[in-house]
Amino acid sequence: MRPITRRNALILGGVGAVGVAVGGTGLWMTHDASSRTPSQTGTGNEFTEPTELRSSNGTLSVALEAAAGQLTVAGRTVTALGYNGGLPGPTLRVRGGDTLRVSLHNGLTNPSNLHVHGLHVSPENNSDNVFVTVPAGDSFDYRYELPLNHPPGVYWYHPHQHGYVTDQVFGGLYGAIIVEDPTPITVSRERVIVISDITLSSTGTIPAATPMEKMSGREGELVLVNGQLNPSLTARPGERERWRVVNACVSRYLRLRLDGQEVTLLGIDSGRLSSPRSVDEIVLAPGNRADLLVTGHAGTSRLEALPYDRGSSGGMMGGGNAPARGDITLATLTVAGETAATPAAIPGQPAARDLRATTVTARRELVFAMGMGGMGGGMMSPTINGRAFDASRVDETVQFGSVEEWLLTNTSTLDHPLHLHVWPMQVVEQGGTAVETVIWQDVVNVPARSTTRVRIAFDDFSGRTVYHCHILDHEDAGMMGVIEAR
Ligand code: C2O
Ligand code: CU
Numbered sequence: 001m002r003p004i005t006r007r008n009a010l011i012l013g014g015v016g017a018v019g020v021a022v023g024g025t026g027l028w029m030t031h032d033a034s035s036r037t038p039s040q041t042g043t044g045n046e047f048t049e050p051t052e053l054r055s056s057n058g059t060l061s062v063a064l065e066a067a068a069g070q071l072t073v074a075g076r077t078v079t080a081l082g083y084n085g086g087l088p089g090p091t092l093r094v095r096g097g098d099t100l101r102v103s104l105h106n107g108l109t110n111p112s113n114l115h116v117h118g119l120h121v122s123p124e125n126n127s128d129n130v131f132v133t134v135p136a137g138d139s140f141d142y143r144y145e146l147p148l149n150h151p152p153g154v155y156w157y158h159p160h161q162h163g164y165v166t167d168q169v170f171g172g173l174y175g176a177i178i179v180e181d182p183t184p185i186t187v188s189r190e191r192v193i194v195i196s197d198i199t200l201s202s203t204g205t206i207p208a209a210t211p212m213e214k215m216s217g218r219e220g221e222l223v224l225v226n227g228q229l230n231p232s233l234t235a236r237p238g239e240r241e242r243w244r245v246v247n248a249c250v251s252r253y254l255r256l257r258l259d260g261q262e263v264t265l266l267g268i269d270s271g272r273l274s275s276p277r278s279v280d281e282i283v284l285a286p287g288n289r290a291d292l293l294v295t296g297h298a299g300t301s302r303l304e305a306l307p308y309d310r311g312s313s314g315g316m317m318g319g320g321n322a323p324a325r326g327d328i329t330l331a332t333l334t335v336a337g338e339t340a341a342t343p344a345a346i347p348g349q350p351a352a353r354d355l356r357a358t359t360v361t362a363r364r365e366l367v368f369a370m371g372m373g374g375m376g377g378g379m380m381s382p383t384i385n386g387r388a389f390d391a392s393r394v395d396e397t398v399q400f401g402s403v404e405e406w407l408l409t410n411t412s413t414l415d416h417p418l419h420l421h422v423w424p425m426q427v428v429e430q431g432g433t434a435v436e437t438v439i440w441q442d443v444v445n446v447p448a449r450s451t452t453r454v455r456i457a458f459d460d461f462s463g464r465t466v467y468h469c470h471i472l473d474h475e476d477a478g479m480m481g482v483i484e485a486r
């Protein structure tokens, strides 16, 4: 994100100046300087991070209480939701081979549960089982066993109780999970950057979403970094920082820039790039994460979210996105002082598996549509293959150990980011064009009126879980299916 755009364009094959897709979905680089309009005024607060809880001797045991309370959000005391009184909740740091135990207490007035988004763990029993319901006032003990070779990277946790997910995540229930690198990368410091959006009334409460907002996917008026508005960060020139970025927004795509600094992308979701790559911009769909290195260059830079067009739910119904706003300043980084010593080289990463060389044993198509009916009053309802979610039905049965190719077809006029639990997806084709870079993600964007093709290896874990649109209003409205590997 240094102003050397030509170099970056060449690295990517120089496809063109605007909208160069890097390995397909979820990640683009563009070089257009769109109009800059100042938005949400900063509070100038110093950047803070959620509490960190770290595993030791192969175990991390955490008690999480989900509850409403008086929390500090955007510099105000408001009524919101939090885990252990925080928005975001504590950051959980684990390693491959660890056991993570979470004792969840549901202090809400509605049912809830817990999902560890992106972790490659069993979907059964008291592991990452989204069919578990924890009624209001009850507790549940989760136990997640990470395989020894679990991909390092940025993950997160949030509730997954169908019908309640959007309100609970929008209200403040989310936190980061970091799976540490077996070989650490030398950095001056690590920062966890959980980006979320929220709307607050003048009395400090979260207003209910309207039917129209639910149809498009609600976007909050404020975009927060660790619950703060435009916090300030400082670093010295030459310092290399690790930024662990989570898009915890329920519907908002984040097109991020940090002009004036050197930004290196290590990976998206659980997928590490085969070699780190210098980037100008990254686009994170809801649920995506980025693992970044930021090397300081003297000056003041804004971490910005630029407008992203994810389509609209259609003129006839009067639905649509929140009106496009200018750039949103998420945080301000000031780099000053004595130049730091050049950090050690980044250790090589093992080459990612490439399923393009593997024989596909089954193919299937998922069609994402906004159909009529369902909600009544002529509202559109989101479906996958013409159906709305039913927890008692298995929509797709796959053979454990097989490799499948899925064609994701979006017939609607707005983007749908597909998320599959447990097994990550390799993007092999985007809008009919083959993707050359090996890129693995657990949230893959399917742009409006377009297609995305992915390959999936159903390895390591069998059982029943879900895939869904990560615009959480769509998930709650039924854009989710059940998959069983056996
Ligand atoms: Cu981040 Cu099934 O969810
Ligand atoms: Cu998930």
Ligand code: CU
Pocket (backbone or CB within 6 Å): 382, 415, 416, 417, 469, 470, 471, 474, 479
């Ligand atoms: Cu959707």
